[in-house]
Amino acid sequence: MASVAEFLTRTRGRANGGTRLHWTDWASYTYLTFGILLMFGPVVWLVLSSFKTEADLQRYPPTFLPYQQQTMLIEGYDEPLPLFRMTGGDYEGMVLAQVRRVGLQAQMVDPANPGERLRTGIEDREPVQRVRLATENYTELFERFTFLRYFWNSTFITLMSTAIMLLVNSMAAFALSKYQFRGRTTVLLLVIGTLMIPQTVVLVPLFLIVTELGMFNSLWGVIIPGAATPTGVFLLRQYMLTIPDEILDAARMDKASEWKIYWRIILPLSAPAIAVLAILAIMWRWNDFLWPLIVLTQSENFTLQLALNSFQGELLTDWSSLLAMTVLTLLPIAAVFMFLQKYIATGIASTGGK
Amino acid sequence: MLAIISPLMRIVEIPMLALQRLLGMNRLAWVFLAPNLILFGLFAFLPVILNVAYATTGGSNVLLADRPDVGLRNFATLTDCGSVLDPNSCREDKFWRAVWNTTWFVTLQVGFMVGFALLTAIILNRDIRARGFFRAVFFFPVLLSPVVVALIWKWILQREGVLNAFLDWAGPGGFNWLVDANWAFTWSVFISVWAHMGFYTLILLAGLQAIPRDVYEAATMDRASPWRAFRKITLPLLAPTMLVVLVLALIKGVQTFDEIYAFTGGGPGTATTFIIQYIYEEGFAGAPRLFGLAAAASLMVAFVLVILTLIQLWVNRRNVDG
Structure with a gap:
């Protein structure tokens, strides 16, 4: 028994010579285990619940696994x-x-x-019951026209807004990192200025501008203001500064136009930074709530986030559909996160931390 | 993807080449900047100026031309109070309720969040196994949408939810959490900490990892206790990162809206109505749309945010110089 305990508590070689776990290690692992439960638990519970039938959801106390009466x-x-x-x-x-x-x-x-x-x-x-996943919660969603509509609205807004933002930001970053021109510092300061203006404090005039441009209750009313995010200009400029100017000069010798230099040389070489920015932008736009809530007031224009919010406000909440829809809303983000966790972490640390 | 982009780029090249011949290379920079500047100008700078115009006009028309000039009356309405400490004595009692709710919320949320983020970062910075995995565990709620966060916790906290089932089983008995003002507020702070803590943990962890190891080794040689090493090395060297985190958390905290609005709808009553929700409701959700009042309130929020941002810039500069 003693050897088992020693095996379990043995740590990798430590500088201070101790081979046993110190009480602080126990405390750390206890905290982390509790952390897993608290952070993952709610999401696991959501996913399990989303596979329960409406009758099973009404049951109190609830069961852990989804059951169905035979x-x-x-x-x-x-x-x-x-x-x-x-x-x-x-x-x-x-x-x-x-x-x-x-x-x-x-x-x-x-x-x-x-x-x-x-x-x-x-x-x-x-x-008499057995464990059964009520997949009909999900299939019913897809049979309903409205869900696909919301899904499409969200996807369209996210992709268009991200694409426009990437294009516009990378062009600006190119100009700010590779050209010497009068007013460059002023422009940089202006962009810093934009960073300081959160959307939440200019809602009213933004609403007027969007209405005047005929984009009220249109997906473009969410896409275009969403694309005016300055974060990318900095991120990309910082990265483009590291690209040696000699490459550009060589291309100019070969009579390449400036536009060609931008999209044939600068863009491919900045791919890692653009990828990080793209992931961040996709997340921001997919999760957006307040601005779409103001611009999109007709239900056929709702994004998934708006649809979820309006469904849960109904008097008799249809939890089985709502939970399935919630899972489908978080699924794309969860998938992106699983594969690109490292990039997201560094990206967020470098945009938000500085 | 490239198959669509390449021809497009080639088409754009024709006018761009003409512009290059016309303007010369360096002035072409403005062409590259133009789309960005137009977007920022239209959707960031113009709104700031117009916000002032809205705040000094009244009525419920959207078009500025149709709005009568009222001077500073919107601000006067907002601040017409017997005592600002008591919302009941104010003409716009809801505004002051929102202000005080936000103040309390931000204090508690930032305090708990930064505290737990620091604790988590310190633990993750220890010599533990599967650090990457644990880091991901604490980080992933950051990516969830506010509405999803709200729904997850609403589902857990509802009257016949899993938390009440556990409490019934364990003894104390269930409770209708979101119907009680104090509990709704408490849970709002909780879900907000839950959702955003990972972000700050990440920044603090990066700050901790930037502290050179040999400083600690020297401390061990001098037989300094771990607690002393923490107080005399970790805390002072982490202080700049802590400041950044605090200011960033404050800026975000003041703007809290999405998840709480989806979670409680601001209720029960006005127990969890925060300042951005007040602006949203006055300007967009109410029956006469009081744009002037909403704009005046957002200018007051902007004032607080500008101060916080200036502190942030000052902190950043000091970090870079130091």
Whole structure:
């Protein structure tokens, strides 16, 4: 036993000579385990719940896994009947199907002998159930036209806004990093100025401008202001400064136009920085809420975020659809995160931390 | 992808080449800057100027030409108070409720968030296994959309939710959390910390990893206790990063809206109505759209944010110089 304990508590070679876990190590791992539960737990619970039927969601206390009551098609009845295992009374131990329930009494039938109706009390039985994923929560969403509509709106806004932002920001970054011209410092200061103006404090005039441009209740009203994000100019300029000017000069000798230098040399060489920016922009736009809430007031223009918010506000919340929709909303981000975790982390640290 | 982009770029090259011949190489920079400057001008700078115009006009028309000039009356309405400490004595009591809610919220949220982020970063900076995995665990809620965060926690906290089931089983019994003003506020702080903590953990972890190891080794040689090493080495060397994190968290905290609006809708009553929600409701959700009041309120928020941003710039500059 002692050797097992030693094996479990042994650590990699430490400078201070100790080979056992110090109490602070125990405390650290306890904290981290608790962290996993607190951070992952809610999302796991959401995903599990999204596979439950509406009836299963109503159950209190809830079960961990999604269950569904088993049913059986019995001779003489059109609908499949729910099965119960009897825990007391005259028929203890038998599995019976319920024909109907009247108050505290239920009319049951023995699948082996469908002709005879049996009367039992409802406290003497428990439902026969098994684990089953209610995938219909998801398939129903796709059958509904509106969900695909929201999904498309979100995707269209995200992709268009990101593409425009990347193009415009990279062009500006190119000019600011590779040209000497009068007013360059002023422009840089202006861009820093834009960084200081959060959208939340200019909502009213922004609304006027968007309305005047005829973009109220149009997806473009979200796309274009969303593309005016200055973060990328800095990120890309910083990166482009590291590209040696000799490459540009060589291309100019070969009579390449400036535009060609931009998209044939600068853009491909800045690919890593552009990728980081693209991931960040996709996340920002996909998760956007306040500005779309103001601009898009008709439900056919809703993004997924708006649709989720308006569904949950309804009087009788249809949790089974809502939970499935929530999972589908976080799925693209979760997928991006799983594959590109490292880039996201460094990207966020370098844009937000500086 | 490239198959679509390449021909497009080639088409753009024709006018760009003509412009290059016309303007010369260095002035072409302005052409590259133009789309960006137009976008920023239209959607960032112009709104700042117009915001002042809205704040000094009244009525519910959107078009500035149709709005009567009221001078500073919007600000007077907002600040018409017996005592600003007591929202009930104010004409715009909702505004002051939102102001005080936001103040309390930001204090608690930033305090707890930075505290836990620091603790988590210190633990992640230790010699632990699977550090990358644990870092990801704490970071991933940052990527969730505010509405998703709100729904996840609403589902857990609802009357017949899993938390109440646990409490019923464990003894104390369930509770209708989001119907009680104090609990709704507490949970708002909690989900906000839950959702954003990972971001600050990441920055603090980077700050911790930038502290040279040999400083600690020297401390060990001098038989300094770990606690002393933490107080005399880690904290002072981490202070610049801490300041950045604090200011950044404050700037974001003041602008809290999305997740709380989806979570509680600002309720019960006005218990979780924050300042951005007040602006949204006055300007966009209410029946007479009081753009002037909303703009005046956003200028007041902007004032606070500008001060915070100036502190941020000052901190950054000091970090770079030092």
